[in-house]
Amino acid sequence: MLTERAARVRDRMVDLGVDVLLLSVGPELPWLTGYEAMPLERLTMLVLPRDGDATLVVPRLEAPRVTERPEVFDLLPWDETDDPVRLVAERVGRAATVAIGDRTWARFVLDLQAACPRARFVRADRVTGPLRAVKDEAEVAALRRAAAAVDRIAAALQAGEIPLVGRTEAEVAADLGRRIVEEGHRRVNFAIVAAGENAASPHHEPGGRVIRPGDVVLCDFGGTMDDELGIGYCSDITRCVHVGEPPAEVRDAYAVLHEAQRAAVAAATVGTPCEQVDAVARRIIAEAGHGDRFVHRTGHGIGVEEHEDPYIVAGNATPLAPGHAFSVEPGIYVPGRFGLRLEDIVVATPDGPEPLNRVDHGLAVVDG
């Protein structure tokens, strides 16, 4: 699988005229090698030439963490007195065009540019982005497992098994985080719990607000779960519950949101431009009079990163391809009053859109 990925990367480097790919911290390195660099001051860097063998330059004390994959890379540990930038620069040699990972620390980029004065540096995302956006079968399987795990947590929330009333948003968020790990994720990426008026802030930071009867409670949570190679894939789901019967205003807005989300998922067929999926959700919400209350794009790609290509947003004419995995998460936010969002991860397939999240899509009423 990884050798096939490396072959696809090299093919694209040929197409783009890139001579060497340099990957450090960030999502591309684990996607390509199964190894995630520690985000520390000692340089870890994969040097992957278009022709020839790849080398993973890694601090000697971190080398024991690396699962060696000689079919993908040779390991080159460096000692405390070595200069890792020089080791990388020697391998870059006289390359004209070097693609470097987008999240590489500026200090290493600047040092490498100084050490390779003839090279033109471009973003590695140009090479890896379109490849990473199209998931292979193993990746879809990993996303499906992660989605099923957060579905079980959402089901518990909807069934009233997670106590809400009298507790703070932060306490409930901690519960969600604990469950994310118990369900097999390696780490929690986020757990937004927003009650009542706080739900009108899409990326609300859960705090000391105590949940009361009459509140809508918006929960958006996800983590990273390892596949069999130890590469982490993300989950991301949003469900809302209401403590006690919702007032008509909330119920009606939710009905609009529910229909917008359903229609946008159904529209996410292979060949449909990403912006068209956004437009479908937006039109339904706007026609119901909530247009200015839907303040973000409809979705984002997901994989090794929580947010990656393709983005489901106006202006992105990229047609959906089989294997594209992305969220569909319209929202309606009424400042000072309440907010609603409904989110599933969906994969575009030749047989139509496959929603990975299957848990109930309604506004569950809980006693608290």
Ligand code: ZN
């Ligand atoms: Zn989310």
Ligand code: ZN
């Ligand atoms: Zn999302």
